Amino acid sequence: MTESALYEALARREGGRNGEVLLRIAADERRHGAVWRRHTGVEVRPQRWRVWFYLLMARLFGFTFAVKLLEKREDRAQEGYGDIADRFPEVGAIVADETDHEKALIGLLDEERLRYMSSILLGLNDALVELTGALAGLSLALADAETVALAGLITGIAAALSMSASEYLSQKSEGGGHPLKAALYTGTAYLMTVAVLVLPFFVLSHPLTALAFTLVGAVAVIALFTFFMTVVRDVPFRRNFVEMLSISLGVAAVSFLIGLAARRLLGTDV
Structure with missing residues (x-):
């Protein structure tokens, strides 16, 4: 849910084609959040401080830096998915989405x-x-x-x-x-x-x-x-x-x- 809020904020900041790609990724992240909410029965809110931190990094060091930093966090999450893949059949689809996200984000990284x-x-x-x-x-x-x-x-x-x-x-x-x-x-x-x-x-x-x-x-x-x-x-x-x-x-x-x-x-x- 935090990543969904972050990608939405980055989409508003970037606009154009980049914004469209980021909004699509944000929608996928919301869908992933709904999967885990269904399994856990817990409603969570985005961590606003983390959203603010990555937006600050994007403003200070550029969009590429913020996205790459976020990618490293997602890579750690994917490693964790491997431990529970046999218990939750949706994990395979989530990991595939995350891989697609990485490819889509790499396609955006052309910063002056x-x-x-x-x-x-x-x-x-x-x-x-x-x-x-x-x-x-x-x-x-x-x-x-x-x-x-x-x-x-x-x-x-x-x-x-x-x-x-x-x-x-x-x-x-x-x-x-x-x-x-x-x-x-x-x-x-x-x-x-x-x-x-x-x-x-x-x-x-x-x-x-x-x-x-x-x-x-x-x-x-x-x-x-x-x-x-x-x-x-x-x-x-x-x-x-x-x-x-x-x-x-x-x-x-x-x-x-x-x-x-x-x-x-x-x-x-x-």
């Missing part, structure tokens, strides 16, 4: 942001590696958090514009997709990451404390994006998370040592 996932990944990865390293080095070379914040912000904005221009030229030379859209996705991902990484230096007065929060923010961004990729692309979470984390923190550590060396050799103390 996924077509430009490589551009988003480029901006996000580049910002994490470059700016985390730059902020780590600046935190040791410069003893003032506000100065580090301004230097990091200027560096981040300049790098975002540079990456956007490079992505535009790259896409145009390859002759595929929309170069301007790819550039905008790259630049937006870069700037959003810059905001997360630089913010602690504007809020906190001690640069090393701010750097610690920046590193926590970097880990959070990596975890969130890796989880997103795990859901929409069915890739392993741990291996991709460790790889991205190792690269970003490794560059930050090297930059930190360079900043320390620069401060001692040049005697910089701003």
Whole structure:
């Protein structure tokens, strides 16, 4: 019943052909609910908080993410059906419906942001590696958090514009997709990451404390994006998370040592 309410809400949000497919799936879910209501004699209402949660995920991370996340929940339900198939003859038809739902949903998954996932990944990865390293080095070379914040912000904005221009030229030379859209996705991902990484230096007065929060923010961004990729692309979470984390923190550590060396050799103390 929860899934029926959710698919109806998604249908209203999507509209058009997608909405029609989602309404058909919602009707099937209501019918499945009626089967179990007949067996149990229990009337249940949709879990509104769960409906709200998936709608929020669809709004924040896209329709594809929400649907893929829901699919994983349905896969677990299908495993449970196998344990009771011999007691309830309707289970076979329900499992067949769920399989059809999965095929129908896969047919809907053509979201623009996924077509430009490589551009988003480029901006996000580049910002994490470059700016985390730059902020780590600046935190040791410069003893003032506000100065580090301004230097990091200027560096981040300049790098975002540079990456956007490079992505535009790259896409145009390859002759595929929309170069301007790819550039905008790259630049937006870069700037959003810059905001997360630089913010602690504007809020906190001690640069090393701010750097610690920046590193926590970097880990959070990596975890969130890796989880997103795990859901929409069915890739392993741990291996991709460790790889991205190792690269970003490794560059930050090297930059930190360079900043320390620069401060001692040049005697910089701003």
